[in-house]
Amino acid sequence: MPAHAPKPEILDAFEAAKGFMPLDEGLALYVAAVEAGRMGLPLLEVGTYCGRSTVLLADAARAAGVSVLTVDHHRGSEEQQPGWDYHDPETVDPEIGLMDTLPVFRRTLFKAGLEEHVVAFVGRSPQIAAIWNSPLGFVFVDGGHTDEHASADYEGWAPHVAEGGLLVIHDVFPEPEDEFTGQAPYRVYLRALESGAFTEVSVTGSLRVLRRTGAGI
Numbered sequence: 001m002p003a004h005a006p007k008p009e010i011l012d013a014f015e016a017a018k019g020f021m022p023l024d025e026g027l028a029l030y031v032a033a034v035e036a037g038r039m040g041l042p043l044l045e046v047g048t049y050c051g052r053s054t055v056l057l058a059d060a061a062r063a064a065g066v067s068v069l070t071v072d073h074h075r076g077s078e079e080q081q082p083g084w085d086y087h088d089p090e091t092v093d094p095e096i097g098l099m100d101t102l103p104v105f106r107r108t109l110f111k112a113g114l115e116e117h118v119v120a121f122v123g124r125s126p127q128i129a130a131i132w133n134s135p136l137g138f139v140f141v142d143g144g145h146t147d148e149h150a151s152a153d154y155e156g157w158a159p160h161v162a163e164g165g166l167l168v169i170h171d172v173f174p175e176p177e178d179e180f181t182g183q184a185p186y187r188v189y190l191r192a193l194e195s196g197a198f199t200e201v202s203v204t205g206s207l208r209v210l211r212r213t214g215a216g217i
Helices: 010-017 025-039 053-062 102-112 124-129 146-161 176-196
Strands: 043-046 066-071 119-124 137-140 161-171 198-204 208-214
Touching: 010 025, 010 053, 010 198, 025 043, 025 053, 025 161, 025 198, 025 208, 043 053, 043 146, 053 066, 053 102, 053 119, 053 198, 066 124, 102 119, 124 146, 137 146, 146 161, 146 176, 161 176, 176 198, 176 208
Parallel strands: 043 066, 043 137, 066 119, 137 161
Antiparallel strands: 161 208, 198 208
């Protein structure tokens, strides 16, 4: 376990929640969030889904006395739609026939006792980013996996990472055979490094932690 590891009950809540993040990546995410929380600025997550990673971020935020902001339209990303490998029929609203992960997410937070530490934005990431104008200590990009969506998340939220703050990108897979699930985040990751604005801090599985060390994106 890393030096800054969540308590067993938080890990239990993380592992009980619907989602796809493995434990080693979750622990690395938690360590990054704890560090960023010391800046006294909010932590932001793009791609809430059912709150698996939000549990870890909220616990880190609680310890730092800051809030987690989490952004999602809760209709599911491309690979979570019916017919795809990552589709979960339990997330479909039977009345309208569309995915709705918001109720599942709220139950996840409630069971973990973390509701008061999270502010959930329900809507499209670019629309919310367009009206956001405050610095963030931490931005976790874990939304859609097309170039359109991954690039929009980066362009919308990376500018708000404060000097010394952390940009974390999930599902970074360099291999061409992972075109649908990880090539777009990989291209965003390369763009961040090539910009000169961010420097790599750590690599854990498909999770990349970068620090803002320069201006721009």
